[in-house]
Amino acid sequence: MLARQRQELILEEVRRTGAVQVSDLVLRLGVSDMTIRRDLDALATRGLVEKVYGGATSKVGRSTDEPGFEVKSMRQLAEKEAIARLAAERVRPGTAIGLSAGTTTWTLARHLDDVADLTVVTNSVKVADVLQQRGRTDRTVILTGGVRTPSDALVGPVAVQTLRSLHLDVVFLGVHGVDARAGFTTPNLNESETNRVLAEAAERLVVLADHAKWSTVGISTIVGLEQADVLISDDGLPAEARQVLVERVADLAIAEVSDCEKAVSGQGSEL
Incomplete structure (x- = not known):
């Protein structure tokens, strides 16, 4: 098979x-x-795919494009781990927290083993599964219910009604994009409404977004930049983004990612 034929099959x-x-x-x-x-490499050079650790994913394009959970879980692995570790340090024993659906919040869920007596509300089956599989008996996990989106979030009237009756100490929100004008966004209108209600249930809102989310804009704004009490990103966040966020977000926290972690995650020139 010729290289061009292989590449066409891969792209398909x-x-x-x-x-x-x-x-x-x-x-x-x-x-x-x-x-x-x-x-x-050839497909990525032509702008047809995005290289990630161990493979490639489709390019993020239009504001309504919604990558699936498996696609997103292959992106920015080291950054998500660093962000999750830093976020876990802000979770206190005996509190009620919310975790939105998403691969970064799913990573955070795996870092909560040492936090005792937690009540966790989530609209993600994958997040709930991680928390329940850890074997702690002092943990309550509440799954909102709802209609599942391509990114594996539970959304819609059932999820919204559940969240409107709750009061949480802190909510950790994963987002599709961060933009100076549009704020924190998602490509799914129903997910936007559900996440907005989840954010409103919190005393404190912590947004988790790796540097690749900067200047990405989904069709719908969840909340504005000023509504986040904390934004946790990684050290790949560009200087211009940091300047905007320091002025607009109460607390910008930067997770440090080591060169070793980046290499393991495939952030270099080779997959």
Whole structure:
């Protein structure tokens, strides 16, 4: 098979599923690991895919594009881990917290093992599964219910009604994009409404967003920048973004990502 034919097949698979892994393509196409990596490099150079650790995902484009959970979970792995660790330090024993759906909040859920006597409200089955599988008996997990979106959030009237009856100490909100004008956004209108109500239930709102979210704009604003008590991002956040956020957000916290972590996460030139 010619390189162009392989790349067309790879691109077709990315468009169909949202993401591909090098190991799967090696088996499917019967070529070497390096050949697949060169094909992905070529597609990325043409702007057709986004390289991530171990594979590639579809490019984020229009304001209504909504990547699935599996696609997003392959992006900015080291940054999400660093953000989650820093966020976990802000969770106090004996409190009631909210975790929105998303891969960064899902990562945070895996860092809460040492926090005792927590009540956690979430609109994500994946987040709830992580919390319940950790084996703690002093933890209450409340799942809102609702209609599932492509990004695995539970949204709609059932979720909104549940959240409107609750009062939480702090909510950790994952977002699709952060923008100086649009604020914190999502590509899903129903998810925007549900997350807005979740944010309103909190005494304090902590937004979790890696540097790649900056200048990304979804179709709907969840809340404005000024409504976040804390924004936790990573050290890849550009200087101009930091300047805007320091002026607009009460507390901008930056999680440090080591070079080793970035290398493991595939943030270098090679996958």
